[in-house]
Amino acid sequence: MRETAAAEQSKGMTREELLTLPAAVDLDTGNRALGLGRSKGYELAKRGQYPCKVLRLGRTYRVVTADLLSLLGLAA
Numbered sequence: 033m034r035e036t037a038a039a040e041q042s043k044g045m046t047r048e049e050l051l052t053l054p055a056a057v058d059l060d061t062g063n064r065a066l067g068l069g070r071s072k073g074y075e076l077a078k079r080g081q082y083p084c085k086v087l088r089l090g091r092t093y094r095v096v097t098a099d100l101l102s103l104l105g106l107a108a
Contacts, residue, residue, distance in 0.1 A: 050106055053097045056087065062095030065104065 063073035
């Protein structure tokens, strides 16, 4: 079962999944949408080089969904 969860997370997201995201998502969800691995995504966010706007809230990162959708060409 654990392998299935890991395989699900490594897949990208469908257009429908992307369009139902809330205003901001956790970094793991942003990474999944962009096809980035967890380590690479966190490395980019930490360096301020993530490909779309990331908010730092305490010790967590939140990806702004509007910027993510725009980057992926799905902006309304």
